[in-house]
Amino acid sequence: MDKPNAITVFAPATVANVTCGFDVMGFAIDAPGDTLELKLTDSKEVRIVEITGDEGRLPLETERNTAGVAVQMYLEHLGIRQGVDIRLHKQMPLGSGLGSSAASAVGGVYAINKLMGEPLKVEELLPFALEGERAACGFAHADNAAASLMGGFILVRSYAPLDVVRIPVPENxxxxxxxxxxxxxxxxxxxxxxxxxxxxxxxxxxxxxxxxxxxxxxxxxxxxxxxxxxxxxxxxxxxxxxxxxxxxxxxxxxxxxxxxxxxxxxxxxxxxxxxxxxxxxxxxxxxxxxxxxxxxxxxxxxxxxxxxxxxxxxxxxx
Amino acid sequence: MDKPNAITVFAPATVANVTCGFDVMGFAIDAPGDTLELKLTDSKEVRIVEITGDEGRLPLETERNTAGVAVQMYLEHLGIRQGVDIRLHKQMPLGSGLGSSAASAVGGVYAINKLMGEPLKVEELLPFALEGERAACGFAHADNAAASLMGGFILVRSYAPLDVVRIPVPENxxxxxxxxxxxxxxxxxxxxxxxxxxxxxxxxxxxxxxxxxxxxxxxxxxxxxxxxxxxxxxxxxxxxxxxxxxxxxxxxxxxxxxxxxxxxxxxxxxxxxxxxxxxxxxxxxxxxxxxxxxxxxxxxxxxxxxxxxxxxxxxxxx
The missing domain is CATH 3.30.70.890 (GHMP kinase, C-terminal domain)
Structure with a gap:
């Protein structure tokens, strides 16, 4: 099977902290979320070619964009020089408390891993998403990124070393x-x-x-x-x-x-x-x-x- | 069935805090623990008539003894004027970190409730055990007393109001x-x-x-x-x-x-x-x-x- 050279992913918004669990708990919700299109190119560069839904407020520079940094860190980690064009469609308000930057970073790194043939497991992608958030925001909430990446309700038992636990929730x-x-x-x-x-x-x-x-x-x-x-x-x-x-x-x-x-x-x-x-x-x-x-x-x-x-x-x- | 007029109970020692859970977690262990003999009397007074295993260090005054206070508070709460003689056999070291004072208070209130025909459920006895500890020690760890009283591993979710949750533990x-x-x-x-x-x-x-x-x-x-x-x-x-x-x-x-x-x-x-x-x-x-x-x-x-x-x-x- 040929690997696709383009992919579109949706990464869910998240609720972090969850009252008493400041910085250690989070969960994903069905909507809203961000949609990212990634396309492999011959340029050797990771580029943010378009952002919609942000009213022009998010940076197009790769190094300042959560998705751009996450994809770049992922490729560097694997030692791959690969051009990627990213189109980021923000479908949730910025500064909303719904993990907007985490969803973009998660979507980016999830998509590039799929395009590369999934050399890493989903949970192994978390550090790159966190690097994306850190570069763009100055700090990284693992509670947002882990919940968006892994789905479900997550507990960040520890940050150093990173130890994320999925907590089952009641059906109803x-x-x-x-x-x-x-x-x-x-x-x-x-x-x-x-x-x-x-x-x-x-x-x-x-x-x-x-x-x-x-x-x-x-x-x-x-x-x-x-x-x-x-x-x-x-x-x-x-x-x-x-x-x-x-x-x-x-x-x-x-x-x-x-x-x-x-x-x-x-x-x-x-x-x-x-x-x-x-x-x-x-x-x-x-x-x-x-x-x-x-x-x-x-x-x-x-x-x-x-x-x-x-x-x-x-x-x-x- | 006649109610007995004397009873001997064993109340287990407990491990509180359990590393990260300062003041909120505790569990009971099989040994050591305290043994208490309670005997109903006609005197209308709660008396500590004997303490063994303490090397003479625990007070015999009812108002300063955890078991004495717990039993007295219980009887006062129910409006019962009843004489009780308590013999307290300490079977664990004092100041050991094993919930010694909690075990004595729990044993006392558990025993008197049995002698009175169990008007209160076991979990309803906790406040009296805590009063016993507070009177004797100046403060009350619900994590020790609740674990000794209810058995198992307990989480004190809240102190005000008191909310104690039993946590299942692995079989092995x-x-x-x-x-x-x-x-x-x-x-x-x-x-x-x-x-x-x-x-x-x-x-x-x-x-x-x-x-x-x-x-x-x-x-x-x-x-x-x-x-x-x-x-x-x-x-x-x-x-x-x-x-x-x-x-x-x-x-x-x-x-x-x-x-x-x-x-x-x-x-x-x-x-x-x-x-x-x-x-x-x-x-x-x-x-x-x-x-x-x-x-x-x-x-x-x-x-x-x-x-x-x-x-x-x-x-x-x-």
């Missing part, structure tokens, strides 16, 4: 994500964080981390909900998100198990038991966001178990 | 505990702790908490071992335990999955896969402790799933 767990059109730059959200935290709060946080993992693995929806508390990051970051408490109150009143910031925000997410509840929660959150006067996007899905997918010819973007 | 998980005869007073061990911890270390810790819970629940011995790391408390408390690093090195070389301080020490514990390995680990740890010149006690068991038990007449201590 549904996610509602709402993104109000307010930008919270990740760097600003990170600057709010304190370098030192009270031991007492850290203990509260890791009790909840243990509870959330246990709840997910034992299908205990009550425990999942009770564990979705963040006493360290949310009190600081929620101040950047207009109407955060109102939206939370509305979501919980509509039946959500728990509510939190997605990544560094402004997107907010909930877990619910069953799609009907997740839809009701979506409606309740929409109503609050509308009352606040923001436009928004809302998404309801299960945890996306699949990660990146190759898109068939007929649905490729051109 | 064995524990080795060694107690060198060096006293580390819990209060001194707690004074070493810092009120503030670096966020970076807290993130490392809760990644490991998530990993340990996930490893236990998925029978992933490798993940259990990798997660048994404590970057916050152990670096401080291990300085109070002579030869800590040598004992760790010997235990790990003998095949332990992971190694840590039991409670606030000086007891040290390991997890191993299989009894044969746990026995080898015990031998390796003993050799180091002997070389250090300490006497010691060593225990190998599974996680004790049972919690307190009523002892039959013939084995009751007199």
């Amino acid at each position: 767990l549904y996610i509602t994500v709402i993104h109000p059109d307010v930008e919270v730059p990740t760097k600003q959200a990170r600057r709010l964080l304190k370098e030192q935290v009270p031991l007492r709060d850290a203990v509260t946080q890791w009790g909840n981390v243990g509870g959330l993992i246990a709840g997910l693995m034992s299908n205990d929806y009550g425990l999942i909900g009770r564990s979705m508390q963040d006493v360290i990051v949310e009190p600081l970051r929620s101040t950047l998100i207009p109407g955060f408490e109102q939206v939370r109150t509305a979501a919980m009143a509509a039946g959500a198990l728990g509510f939190g910031i997605s990544g560094s925000g402004p997107s907010q997410f909930t877990f619910s038991e069953g799609k009907a509840t997740a839809d009701q929660v979506a409606a309740a959150m929409e109503k609050e966001i509308q009352a606040l006067g923001f436009t928004y996007q809302v998404y309801v899905s299960k945890v996306n178990a699949q990660g990146p997918v190759i898109l068939p010819e007929e649905v490729r973007l051109t | 998980l064995y524990i080795t505990v060694i107690h060198p005869d060096v006293e580390v007073p819990t209060k001194q061990a707690r004074r070493l702790l810092k009120e503030q911890v670096p966020l970076r270390d807290a993130v490392t810790q809760w990644g490991n908490v998530g990993g340990l819970i996930a490893g236990l629940m998925s029978n992933d011995y490798g993940l259990i071992g990798r997660s048994m790391q404590d970057v916050i408390v152990e670096p401080l408390r291990s300085t109070l335990i002579p030869g800590f690093e040598q004992v760790r090195t010997a235990a790990m070389a003998a095949g332990a999955l992971g190694f840590g301080i039991s409670g606030s020490g000086p007891s040290q514990f390991t997890f191993s896969e299989g009894k044969a390995t746990a026995d080898q680990v015990a031998a390796a740890m003993e050799k180091e402790i002997q070389a250090l010149g300490f006497t010691y006690q060593v225990y190998v068991s599974k996680v004790n799933a049972q919690g307190p038990v009523i002892l039959p007449e013939e084995v009751r201590l007199t």
Whole structure:
């Protein structure tokens, strides 16, 4: 079988942190996500030839683009000099807290690995995606990139060495994500964080981390909900998100198990038991966001178990 | 059936903290533990009439004794004026890091509840055991008391409100505990702790908490071992335990999955896969402790799933 010389992939958006799990938990959702077209060329260069959906805000220079860096690092690691043209179609807002830069990096490295005949396993691609994020953003959240790459719910047990664990989730767990059109730059959200935290709060946080993992693995929806508390990051970051408490109150009143910031925000997410509840929660959150006067996007899905997918010819973007 | 007017119970020792899970994780072991005899009397008073095995160090005043306070709080809660004579047989060293005060409180409240005809469920007894510990020690570790009372491996998801979750453990998980005869007073061990911890270390810790819970629940011995790391408390408390690093090195070389301080020490514990390995680990740890010149006690068991038990007449201590 001939290797294809072009491919289009979709890499899913992700919700990182997941309340108590700052920097260690994340999961993929079905939509939104980024679509990337990669085409092998004779040029020996990795080029970003087009970006759509970013309102002109993302850099076309390969070295400053998450997907460009990820693909380049991958090829350098394998010692391959190969020209690649990348078209990046952003299908989610930038600075949304939905792992936009991670999805682009993941899509890029997943696609180039397919084009090279899959010399590396999917989980071996994570370091290149992280390098992509680091080059573009100054730091890398493995919680976003690992979840987008591997699909499912992931725990980053350790960063050094990198140790990513996939956590099974209940069959009937549904996610509602709402993104109000307010930008919270990740760097600003990170600057709010304190370098030192009270031991007492850290203990509260890791009790909840243990509870959330246990709840997910034992299908205990009550425990999942009770564990979705963040006493360290949310009190600081929620101040950047207009109407955060109102939206939370509305979501919980509509039946959500728990509510939190997605990544560094402004997107907010909930877990619910069953799609009907997740839809009701979506409606309740929409109503609050509308009352606040923001436009928004809302998404309801299960945890996306699949990660990146190759898109068939007929649905490729051109 | 007549209610008995006397009962003897055994309450197991416990390993709290379990490396990364400071103040939120604990489990019971088969031995050692405390034995308590409770006898109903006409005196209307809760009295500690005898304590053995403590070398005269524990207070006989009811208000200063963990078992005495626990039994008294229980009776007050139920509005019962009932005389009780308690004989407390300490079968583990004090200040060992094996939850000695928790075992006495748990044994007391478990026994009085049996004598009263079990008006409360076992898990409802926890607050009285905690009051007992608090009165005697100035603070209460729910991780010790809950593990001794409920048996098994427990996660204290939250202290306020108290939310204790039982975590299933792999069938073939064995524990080795060694107690060198060096006293580390819990209060001194707690004074070493810092009120503030670096966020970076807290993130490392809760990644490991998530990993340990996930490893236990998925029978992933490798993940259990990798997660048994404590970057916050152990670096401080291990300085109070002579030869800590040598004992760790010997235990790990003998095949332990992971190694840590039991409670606030000086007891040290390991997890191993299989009894044969746990026995080898015990031998390796003993050799180091002997070389250090300490006497010691060593225990190998599974996680004790049972919690307190009523002892039959013939084995009751007199």
